[in-house]
Amino acid sequence: MEHGERYAYPILLIKKLIEDNPSSELVIVYDIACKIHSHLLKTKQADIAEAVELVLPCWHAYGHSAACQVLFSTKWVSGCGLTDGEGMERLWAYLRPFSAMTKEMTPAHRIDLLTDALTHYRDMKEHDIIESVQARSEKAEMLAKQAISELHLLLQTECDGLYSQEDVKKWMAEEKNLLAQKAKQKPTMNWKEQYVSKLQLYENLRSMLAVCEGDRVVILNEHCEEMNNELINIELKNDIGTRWQATDPEFLENLGHLEKQQKITLLKKIHQDVAEYSFLQELRRKYSDGQKAASRVSNQISKASRAIDKDVQRNNDTNFKTNDQFPRHISRHDVLNMEHYMFSLLEDQSVGDSVALTTKRKAVQLLRAAHRAIEEEELSRREKASIVGYYTTKLNEITEYLEQQEQQVEEDVSLHDVGFKCLLLQRCNKLQNRVSRAHQIFSEFGSPEYIVMYE
């Protein structure tokens, strides 16, 4: 199968889901949500990407870059509540023992057995759905309260009460921006800067040509000529009579602009890589060694760490000629300090608040936790309404059917009818129990809203 085709199946399913649920807010949790998302954008299907929320399961997200995490993890995307999105993994874990059992079976038997197993799984889920939804909503309420009070305390103690939740929202947006945007943007150059950059390249090629031997001379010579032609073109177009020399004030001025832009681009990249590194480091601290989440994050940390080493190397290898306020030689130690003065040279850095990054991140994490927990409360409220609604509808359907039968068949009752009626009455009884159980549990813990929603 071609690489692109592998996305075709999930995309087909997503389209079908959108078609079938035109008015719902769909959140689709998928191991490669980030890849599907960028594939959709690349293949001009942005409308699909906008119609649904594509999300990474929370534990899987730890194996992705920080950018993927802030854009796609269930912990960051609004609307996810407290779901970890790993429900399918639990189903696979439940089904795993059946693989040895069904391996030698005929396909028909295998399907039968797996159907039984899955029916049992569903029954187990249904058996305690009332209690589990109630437990979920209580947990959500508790977590929301806890996160909000911790956030309040943090803002009081570590930020002297100078900042509000609104500020934390801003910090969250900043964090997302910083980690999610990739420093791909190449500096834009005017013709003078382009001319200077080509002049430099030409000089470099010529000095290389002077020392090389053999076949390479021919190739380099060609390059030199090409570059010279490009330079001549620029000179003709812009009326430059004599070629600029490396000592000309105009050359130096434009070289200064050029180098400053290059330096800023590099600095932005360093800043992002370091932000990613420290973000992952903090995430790693939450888990003890040997935990799967820890090793997933550790892999990402090594990647981010290598990127930083490369950045430092690149910075130190680049020999800028003009004088500026940027440090020429930096060490890994310098860049890992996000408060280092070189980062304050980035213009779009948010200035004006003196809150430490770690504090900001703690606050952002608490606010996120609060948001997700509040969403979870809302989601479980809806689920309660739909549980009561489901049972009541079923109950009404059966009762109505039984009443109809009662009127129609007075005499001539077969044994089959008696048995069927008996089964239905049993079912009615069970449903009645479920409905009253739901009412009892849900209202006992003070959430009468679900009834309003249902009615």
Ligand SMILES: [Zn+2]
């Ligand atoms: Zn990813």
